[in-house]
Amino acid sequence: MQKPLHILFIGAGRMAEAIFSGMLQNELNVKITISNHRDQERLHTLGIKYPVQTVSNWVNIFPQADVIILACPPSVHDKVLDQMNPMIQSHQFVITVAAGIGPTKLEAALPKGTAVAWLMPNTAADVRKSMSIYTFGQYVTKEQQALFQQIVGAIGTAEQLTEQQVHDLTAITGSAPAFLYHFVEALEQSALSFGITKEQARKLVLEMVIGSAAMLDKHREPAQLREQVTSPGGATAAGLATLADNQFVDIIGQAVDATNKRAKQQGQE
Numbered sequence: 380m381q382k383p384l385h386i387l388f389i390g391a392g393r394m395a396e397a398i399f400s401g402m403l404q405n406e407l408n409v410k411i412t413i414s415n416h417r418d419q420e421r422l423h424t425l426g427i428k429y430p431v432q433t434v435s436n437w438v439n440i441f442p443q444a445d446v447i448i449l450a451c452p453p454s455v456h457d458k459v460l461d462q463m464n465p466m467i468q469s470h471q472f473v474i475t476v477a478a479g480i481g482p483t484k485l486e487a488a489l490p491k492g493t494a495v496a497w498l499m500p501n502t503a504a505d506v507r508k509s510m511s512i513y514t515f516g517q518y519v520t521k522e523q524q525a526l527f528q529q530i531v532g533a534i535g536t537a538e539q540l541t542e543q544q545v546h547d548l549t550a551i552t553g554s555a556p557a558f559l560y561h562f563v564e565a566l567e568q569s570a571l572s573f574g575i576t577k578e579q580a581r582k583l584v585l586e587m588v589i590g591s592a593a594m595l596d597k598h599r600e601p602a603q604l605r606e607q608v609t610s611p612g613g614a615t616a617a618g619l620a621t622l623a624d625n626q627f628v629d630i631i632g633q634a635v636d637a638t639n640k641r642a643k644q645q646g647q648e
């Protein structure tokens with residue numbers, strides 16, 4: 380068997396776990412090392428839960444890594460990239476998943492010629508259903524691109540975009556799952572107001588959402604599906620009219636803009 384690809388995660392938080400658990404489920408030929416900042420207890424727990432190597436300080440293991448995935452907050456990237464700069468070797472491939480940190484910033488912080496990529500996944504990587512977007516820096520080889528496809532393929536579906544587009548679409552694929560979960564919370568809250576139990580409210584709302592997602596998956600046309608539910612002059616139309624009266628579409632647009640603005644800011648802090 381070929382030597383496994385050694386992937387080093389710098390940062391072992393929620394996103395890192397979602398990604399490496401997705402990769403491990405896909406049985407890629409990889410050796411995964413994870414490192415965390417301070418939180419030894421979490422590192423220990425992850426080391427027991429998954430077949431991964433854990434290190435409290437990534438610096439010593441760094442020379443052995445083929446791929447380095449930065450899954451730490453945008454705010455610590457400058458520091459981490461500075462630390463990496465003198466150690467990096469020409470074959471190593473650096474991928475960040477951080478909001479606001481594109482290849483331009485990575486290339487400026489690392490030696491000329493370093494292969495870099497920006498991956499914006501979402502937490503559904505955990506169930507191998509992340510809709511990820513990504514973009515490559517200018518020095519990524521065809522082999523590294525193929526490798527990257529294997530990694531992202533293990534966590535779901537992916538779309539290559541320009542760097543600017545990844546900035547602009549971070550809200551839609553990276554953050555909007557939180558919008559959707561919030562919508563679910565709001566429906567649950569409303570359901571509870573009619574005197575059912577928490578368990579009943581959860582069942583009603585979750586199964587409705589799961590069924591609707593399955594319909595979207597099958598038919599791919601949200602407007603058509605909405606129309607099928609909306610009997611002319613009926614009940615749903617009254618509910619949708621209330622959403623429209625309260626600028627539902629506009630509010631979503633505003634939430635997207637605010638998310639992207641903050642993502643960009645984080646990349647500059």
Ligand SMILES: NC(=O)C1=CN([C@@H]2O[C@H](COP(=O)(O)OP(=O)(O)OC[C@H]3O[C@@H](n4cnc5c(N)ncnc54)[C@H](O)[C@@H]3O)[C@@H](O)[C@H]2O)C=CC1
Binds near residue numbers: 414459553
């Ligand atoms: N949570 C999500 O849905 C998504 C998150 N991201 C990005 O993923 C990255 C991590 O986010 P989460 O996993 O949600 O956060 P998190 O707070 O769960 O994890 C952050 C990890 O970074 C580590 N860390 C902090 N300072 C560090 C330092 N100086 N050096 C090395 N590691 C350090 C922490 O110990 C922790 O393990 C962020 O850059 C975020 O923009 C991207 C897409 C989606």
Ligand SMILES: O=C(O)[C@@H]1CCC=N1
Binds near residue numbers: 549553
């Ligand atoms: O909230 C955040 O900053 C990250 C970026 C995309 C999803 N979570």
